[in-house]
Amino acid sequence: MEKGRNLRFSRAYIPTSKETPNDAVLQSHILLIRGGYIQGVASGLYNLLPLGKKILDNIRDIVKDELDRAGCQEVDLAFVTPAELWEESGRIQKFGKELLRFHDRKENLFVLGPTHEEMMVNLVRDNITSYKQLPQNLYQIKTKFRDEARPRFGLMRGREFVMKDGYSFHESEEDMKREFSLMEETYKKIFSRLGLDFRVVEADSGAIGGTGSREFMVLADSGEDTLVVCKSCEYGANIETAKRQPKDAPEPVEMTFGKFLTPNMKAIDELSEFFHVDPYFFVKAVAKKAIFEDREEIVLFFVRGSDELEETKAVGTVGALELVDASQEELETAGLVAGFMGVLNLPQNIRTVYDLELKGSKNLITGANEVDYHYVGATLEELPEDTHFADLVVVKEGDLCSVCGGELHYKKGIEVGHIFQLGTAYSEKLKANFLDQNGKSQPMVMGTYGIGVSRLISAVVEQSHDDKGIILPKEIAPYRLNILVSNVKKSEELEFGEEIYSHFQSLGVPTILDDRKDRFGFKIKDAELIGFPYTLIIGKSLKDGEVEILHRARGEKESVSVDEVKTKLEELLK
């Protein structure tokens, strides 16, 4: 018999509530508070109550189990990390205010770890000196802290949260890629065991750097990320990086080159109407100020009038830290005219990037870089060799899949996992080198793999609930079986409940006995709100030798004879 897996409801600390908390909006947030799983303490900070702690532990066990099977080793690094490490990697600047910093009594600067690349490299760099000690894959499941500008949605975006962060070290790019694939497979197993409906998508690597990167997205309308997925094949990508087949032209149009007066017409729609030409044939110019570590520069991005600029792609293609809107003055200083920017008559030395789908196009309408004028019949056939082309556009619903030609559509997703092919960025900066087979010193090749463990609690609930409450799969439910004694004053009901309770207790099944003195309606509402996968109802039909099993997910009650109930439950709870 294992302790701590069973509980009498009458002794439990499970503060449920009928009322919707006034500061919660998202269903998962509301239900987790109402169900007595969590309690808010401050913006982005939550206490886990007994039920919340159990569900977290259950998720953690599954994550750990699969990782250990895949050969990863768990460690536990200090939460408080010396700021010097962050200076070494240069990320103390990059992370900015999200890093919570403070001084100890000796006035040394520390930060609360928001992610542990630096710490993990530091852990291995002095001990791993030879290719013979590689590869390694180390992980921890631990509280992280990021001082988010705007925490929200309960556990979904807290400042303090539990993350599984893993880091692998390799002697070669190939070996890192092998591990990356292994982690992708391992993550799929984890999320499948959690009963989640998820997609693996291509993703932007963002500030962490590296090349290939995959996100694991739980599909939910409340998700903060937009995914582009194909209806016909497996293709899926975060919209920040999604690709499509080049769009076909609506109807070929022949234009004679000329300059036209377009007084005060700046919007593509207006111009399209004025010229009776589809927006596809316009060149849209988007001016942004690109911020680099040491300088700023105005960059002009050109896409078709029927397209929109995807900023994440744009940032990546110019290698900037971020893009911000350029002010009127900044545009003028650069020699640009807002509303009439175009591909012809550009001022000298202005940096430009063209969308790939504009390559070799002709019969275009474009701003004249002169107030109130546009050119008609412009061509991009004669651009210089070194013109910068890149994928810049936002993929829209209905666009065609670049893999199979199927129709693309949008889905909303909650990011619960992200795996990166990191390369040598951190090992170089932090000097984590080893000697290869030729005795040559090399930086270790790294991969990094994250899972939002506490966020998964929200994600599970977000994906699995109804108007009555939470619906938990038995793999992660705090108790798999709830034994509801309808009226504890009826000794035969209570006795039968106790019998079943001790039976499953001895089998090691996490079980709770609802022996509270409350009425049936009150207790069944609680059971549905909390989301026990199975509730055994011992009530008025007991005298006829019958009890009922409530299947939470199906929302159905099933009558079972008292003789068969143990076998039946054992079957269900397996």
Next chain:
RNA sequence: CGGGGUGUAGCUCAGUAUGGUUAGAGUACUUGGUUUGGGACCAAGGGGCCGGAGGUUCGAGUCCUCUCACCCCGACCA
């Protein structure tokens, strides 16, 4: 960080335009009784620095100033 909103009982909220007995309701809680298959009923109770500080006034939950906290939209987000 910009814009908006809200702070009154454990929880959900009235009351604040027009200052004036002892600050209310529902729910939750305690006690007694009646109930007992879908958040019961009757009765009696306990519970408040009206977010905080300062001010105006004979008098402030209510008016003024400042502050803090929380939520929403946006920016941001390995």
